[in-house]
Amino acid sequence: MIRFELEDVVGRENVSTTEAERATYSVDYFWISRMWEDHGAEGPMADVIVRPGSSEEVSRILKIANYYKLPVHTWGGGSGSQGGALPMAGGILLDMKRMNHLISIDENAHSITAEAGMIFQQLEWYANERGYSCMHIPSCLTCGTIGGALGHRGVGILSSRYGKIDDMCMSMEVVLPNGDIMNTLPVPKHAAGPDLNQIFIGSEGTLGVITKATFRLFEQPECRRHRGFMFPDLTAGLEAGRDIMQKCQPSIMRLFDEAETVSIIKKIIGVEERGSFMNLTLEGIAKIVDIEMEMVIDICVRHGGRDMGSEYGEKWYENRITFFYPDHIMDIPQMFGTMDTVADFSHVEKIYWAMKNAIESNFPGVRFIAHCSHWYGWGTMIYDRFIMDDSPEDREEALRLHNQIWNTGVRAAMENGGVINDHHGIGLKLARLMKEQYGPAFQVMEGLKKALDPNGIMNPYKLGL
Numbered sequence: 001m002i003r004f005e006l007e008d009v010v011g012r013e014n015v016s017t018t019e020a021e022r023a024t025y026s027v028d029y030f031w032i033s034r035m036w037e038d039h040g041a042e043g044p045m046a047d048v049i050v051r052p053g054s055s056e057e058v059s060r061i062l063k064i065a066n067y068y069k070l071p072v073h074t075w076g077g078g079s080g081s082q083g084g085a086l087p088m089a090g091g092i093l094l095d096m097k098r099m100n101h102l103i104s105i106d107e108n109a110h111s112i113t114a115e116a117g118m119i120f121q122q123l124e125w126y127a128n129e130r131g132y133s134c135m136h137i138p139s140c141l142t143c144g145t146i147g148g149a150l151g152h153r154g155v156g157i158l159s160s161r162y163g164k165i166d167d168m169c170m171s172m173e174v175v176l177p178n179g180d181i182m183n184t185l186p187v188p189k190h191a192a193g194p195d196l197n198q199i200f201i202g203s204e205g206t207l208g209v210i211t212k213a214t215f216r217l218f219e220q221p222e223c224r225r226h227r228g229f230m231f232p233d234l235t236a237g238l239e240a241g242r243d244i245m246q247k248c249q250p251s252i253m254r255l256f257d258e259a260e261t262v263s264i265i266k267k268i269i270g271v272e273e274r275g276s277f278m279n280l281t282l283e284g285i286a287k288i289v290d291i292e293m294e295m296v297i298d299i300c301v302r303h304g305g306r307d308m309g310s311e312y313g314e315k316w317y318e319n320r321i322t323f324f325y326p327d328h329i330m331d332i333p334q335m336f337g338t339m340d341t342v343a344d345f346s347h348v349e350k351i352y353w354a355m356k357n358a359i360e361s362n363f364p365g366v367r368f369i370a371h372c373s374h375w376y377g378w379g380t381m382i383y384d385r386f387i388m389d390d391s392p393e394d395r396e397e398a399l400r401l402h403n404q405i406w407n408t409g410v411r412a413a414m415e416n417g418g419v420i421n422d423h424h425g426i427g428l429k430l431a432r433l434m435k436e437q438y439g440p441a442f443q444v445m446e447g448l449k450k451a452l453d454p455n456g457i458m459n460p461y462k463l464g465l
Contacts, residue, residue: 002068006050006092009060014051014098021049025075025093030083030429032399034332039395044086046073046093053098055173055181055211062209063179065092065457072177072457074205076145077119080152081338082427084204089460096147099211102126111170113214116147123215132217135162135251139324147210152425153202157320160375161251161283162218164423166201173212174200177453181211199448204425205459207452221283224251225293226313229278229305230271233258235349237276238372238380240303242345244280245375247299248292252281253375254316257352260369264329268322269315278305279316335391335402337429339409340422344379347417348372352382358412359386363405374422381422384409407433426463434464 007015016022026043027033036043047070052058065072071091078085087093096117103113107130114123120134121142127134137156138144144154150172155164162168171184184196200207231237237255244250256265261277271277280296282289297307323329330336343351356368363386370384386405392398410420410433420430420437435442442464449456449465 002064002070003048005064006048006061009057009064010050010052014053016049017047019045022046022093025049025078025085025087025095028078028083028085029081030086030427031081031332031335031337032402032429033083033086035335035391035398035402036395038332041395044088045090046087047090049093049095051095051098055099055175058094058099058175058209058211059179059181061092061094062175062177062457066178066455069455070457071460072209073459074147074151074209076117076148076151077140077143079140079143080148080425080427082152082425082429084152084425084427084459084462085148086428088428088462091457094209096145096209096211103212105130105217107132107217110217111214112217113212114146115212116145116150116210118146120144120146120149127217128220130217131220133220134168134215135218136165136168136215137320139321141321146213150201150210150213151204152427153423154425155374155423157373158251158281160245160253161249164374166198168215169197169201170214170216172197172200172210172214174208174210176208177455177458186214202425204427204463206449206463206465207458221285223286223289224281224283224317225289226252226310226317227280227282227293227296228271228308228310228312228316229280229300230273230308231255231276231278231300231303231305234276234352236304237278238345238349240300240305241278241372241375241380243299243303244296245377248282248295250280250292250296250375251283252279252317254279254371254373256371257369259367260371263369264323268319269312271312277312279313281313281317330385330387333391335386335388335398337386337402337406337409338424339384339386339406339413339420340381340424341384341410341413341418341420342374342379342381342422343413343418348380348382351413351416351418352384354412354416355382355384355409359405359409362408363388363401365390366405368409382418384413406430411436428462431462431464 022045071089073087099115099117
């Protein structure tokens with residue numbers, strides 16, 4: 001009966017209950033889901049896959065789900081690394097990729113509007129055709145959707161200049177759990193109460209379904225110049241990065257610890273030296289970029305950095321996406337995880353050493369590598385990763401060990417002033433630690449959930465809700 005009701009909304013061809021299709025949506029880029037599949041185990045499956053083609057269809061589906069109290073999970077490109085889209089409670093899985101249409105480009109307002117099921121690369125191509133860019137260039141550019149970027153508060157490599165996805169989004173259309181279709185205010189900077197964008201950005205499908213969004217457009221820069229530096233250690237590089245963010249506005253600044261410099265950086269762009277490598281990009285009007293580059297070089301040299309010229313910076317930029325392809329970094333059957341912790345400049349190095357020592361001392365055979373890839377005027381994030389080459393063959397033992405490493409590393413970060421996630425989201429992987437991170441403040445998030453989704457149908461067990 002429920003299937004027939006869903007078919008009445010979206011058409012028979014857009015509803016599936018076959019085991020093959022349901023299994024397709026049981027694995028995203030979350031390590032545990034991939035390991036589970038690699039071991040031949042069955043992952044969490046939805047009962048029915050539904051592909052809506054409009055906001056009105058999403059509304060009708062949510063009304064059906066609320067009537068029958070069925071869980072609803074929203075699926076974009078399946079590129080998330082935290083298990084945020086996995087259908088842990090069965091029910092309905094909404095594959096949003098039919099909703100992939102460009103709605104408008106307003107060159108006067110410098111904005112672009114599209115449906116949330118569009119792959120972000122396609123949105124960028126539409127902007128490029130008019131001589132603009134969205135300036136959101138994440139590693140999942142070619143496989144992540146607009147809704148996924150917003151749902152997990154994503155970030156791209158140009159964030160230190162242009163901001164994260166929440167800085168780029170002007171307004172959104174959201175279908176609430178009860179089926180109401182709402183729009184946030186047309187501009188984000190106002191004093192008409194809280195910015196509702198910020199309630200739904202980062203909510204990971206727990207408060208509603210994002211169906212459309214409007215983003216800022218940026219003119220393509222007159223020039224984009226790259227540079228590489230080698231610092232004697234992470235400390236010197238962090239000090240230089242802090243000073244650069246106070247005086248200039250690089251679009252890219254990535255500082256790698258020695259462990260990552262001598263492994264991944266050496267492998268991909270050919271750096272042979274030991275130390276902490278930094279690649280940096282400045283862009284904009286050529287005359288201003290020239291002045292900023294002189295300032296950057298002066299700052300880096302003053303902190304003990306060696307100017308390596310433009311070659312290695314250009315090589316890094318050429319490989320900005322392929323860094324994350326198989327055979328370039330860790331991959332199954334290795335055990336690995338990316339914790340991405342964010343902190344202010346007073347705590348970031350303390351957090352790095354606390355996490356590194358906690359993980360490597362408690363788990364023999366596990367390596368800890370890190371880099372700082374997104375910078376703010378007040379601090380930076382640590383893209384901290386653990387890697388274990390010889391993962392346990394028993395899947396239960398592997399799952400237990402994976403969670404133990406995560407608990408140890410993330411708690412070390414929180415105990416030393418870190419926030420547990422910068423841009424990958426919380427999903428299933430970190431949900432259990434959200435109450436520890438927030439303390440009494442978590443009741444605000446629980447209150448929002450209870451008010452908007454009283455039946456608890458939206459993406460259960462994610463975000464700690």
